[in-house]
Amino acid sequence: MIIYIFSLFFILLGIGILRNFPKNEGIKYTYSIIISCKNEEDNLIRLLESLQNIDYPKSHYEVIIADDFSTDKSWEIIKNFKMENLIPVKVKEENNDFHGKLNGLKTATSIAKNEILIFTDADCEVDKNWLNSYNNYFYENTAMVVGYSPEINKNSYTNFAQKVPALIFSSTIGLGVPFSCVGRNFALKRAVFSKIGGYEKIKGISSGDDKMMLNLVKKSGYKIKYNAEAPVKTFPVSGEKYRQQQKRRYGKLHQSSLGYKLLSILIFIFYIYLPIKSTTEILPILSYIFSAWFLWSSFIYIHKEKFKLSEYIFVIIHPYWMIFYSIIGNFGKKWQWK
Numbered sequence: 118m119i120i121y122i123f124s125l126f127f128i129l130l131g132i133g134i135l136r137n138f139p140k141n142e143g144i145k146y147t148y149s150i151i152i153s154c155k156n157e158e159d160n161l162i163r164l165l166e167s168l169q170n171i172d173y174p175k176s177h178y179e180v181i182i183a184d185d186f187s188t189d190k191s192w193e194i195i196k197n198f199k200m201e202n203l204i205p206v207k208v209k210e211e212n213n214d215f216h217g218k219l220n221g222l223k224t225a226t227s228i229a230k231n232e233i234l235i236f237t238d239a240d241c242e243v244d245k246n247w248l249n250s251y252n253n254y255f256y257e258n259t260a261m262v263v264g265y266s267p268e269i270n271k272n273s274y275t276n277f278a279q280k281v282p283a284l285i286f287s288s289t290i291g292l293g294v295p296f297s298c299v300g301r302n303f304a305l306k307r308a309v310f311s312k313i314g315g316y317e318k319i320k321g322i323s324s325g326d327d328k329m330m331l332n333l334v335k336k337s338g339y340k341i342k343y344n345a346e347a348p349v350k351t352f353p354v355s356g357e358k359y360r361q362q363q364k365r366r367y368g369k370l371h372q373s374s375l376g377y378k379l380l381s382i383l384i385f386i387f388y389i390y391l392p393i394k395s396t397t398e399i400l401p402i403l404s405y406i407f408s409a410w411f412l413w414s415s416f417i418y419i420h421k422e423k424f425k426l427s428e429y430i431f432v433i434i435h436p437y438w439m440i441f442y443s444i445i446g447n448f449g450k451k452w453q454w455k
Contacts, residue, residue: 123387126409131408131415133291134284137343139253142211146255148178148248149229149307150237153221154195157183157239161194164239173248178378181229183208183221191239204228211385215316218300219326223316231263235304236327242350250346251304260309260339261331263290264302265348265420275353277431278438284416289341295335300327302349305334313337343443381443388436406433428453 150168154161168180182203195205208224215223217339226234235251237243244250254262263286268279282299289296310330319329334341391405409432417424 119387119390120301120405124401124404126386127405127408127412129292130284130288131428133288133410134412134415134419136291137287137345137419138184139250139344139346144252144255145174146233146248146252147231148173148235149231149306150178150180150228150235151222151229152180152182152192152237152239153185153218153225154182154187155221156187156188156189156191156217158189158191158194158341160240161191162198163242164237165194165198165200166202167242167245168203169249170245171243172245175202178202178248179204179229179231179233181206183225185218185221186211190275190365196213215320217321219316226310226315229307229361232307232312233304234307236300236302237349238351240352242352245347246347246349247349250344253343253346254344255304256340258340260337261298261303261305261334261341261343262344263287263298263331263341263348264304264344266299266302266351267348267422268422270352270353272353273425273427274431276429277425278435279351279433280416280420280422281439284412287345287416287419288345288412290341295331295341297328298331301351303327303331303441305330307332307338321354345421348394348420348439361428384436385440385443388440409433 138362141443152164157164171178179202180200182195183206184195185208192205195203206224206228208220212223214218222236233251235248251262251264265283265287267283270276270279282297285296286298313333316326318333319326332340334439391402410429413429413432416422417428
């Protein structure tokens with residue numbers, strides 16, 4: 118019985134994803150692009166060139182990059198890059214209340230002037246239609262829009278694993294119960310950011326500022342939407358950097374509501390139970406597999422991803438990979454910010 122319940126749950130998530138269609142009002146908002154940078158000399162030129170090539174009126178967006186005590190050539194690259202709407206700013210002092218990336222974000226947002234704050238990371242590359250795509254989703258009662266940010270990775274499994282968080286974000290937002298977002302691609306109205314207290318409300322955390330900000334918006338009663346268009350690309354890390362990245366991503370259970378914590382526990386129990394049940398009954402297992410494939414098909418359709426047969430195999434085994442990083446992320450040694 119429990120397997121059929123999970124199958125229906127996956128179908129419901131797939132329907133949630135399919136609800137996320139763009140609706141354009143034709144408004145040209147102004148944007149403040151916010152980036153916190155630390156030791157990204159190998160990635161900054163790629164990011165800056167992509168920002169310079171955005172197809173949007175230059176007068177309608179500014180780029181604010183806060184250098185967070187980089188020890189490489191990041192600051193020199195930022196301040197010497199020729200872009201008329203680039204605003205380089207240095208974080209002046211360490212702040213015990215704002216750890217890691219949060220100090221740079223707070224510094225950058227404090228000088229932002231435009232209607233919408235839009236966030237990305239220094240190791241990313243934005244699409245030329247990035248800002249135009251967000252115009253499709255902001256309405257008067259919409260405060261926050263969450264975007265899509267896949268990893269450009271030749272390893273087929275790692276590439277798949279990087280898409281799974283977007284599946285969770287898009288499905289839960291489509292169902293009206295937003296779970297989280299990715300810090301390298303989301304946008305928030307500046308007036309709402311100020312109204313909910315900005316970073317003062319989430320100081321003291323070392324990671325998860327994106328999820329905490331989404332929670333503040335949700336609790337305040339504002340609408341949150343999902344943008345599957347114009348993805349922000351990020352690039353692979355390996356070794357210890359990759360492990361730290363995954364621990365940061367899945368080690369945020371303490372930032373979730375009680376309902377999500379209970380659901381997470383139930384999902385963990387279910388995936389322990391599933392292999393045992395598969396040895397005795399076939400029909401429930403088939404219902405689970407086909408519902409999981411429906412969910413993944415909904416995801417690749419909305420995000421305009423290519424069909425890959427290998428990903429339909431990964432859908433079945435990936436939950437155990439997520440459980441592993443959830444355990445070490447929530448209960449193991451704390452993650453690090455560069």
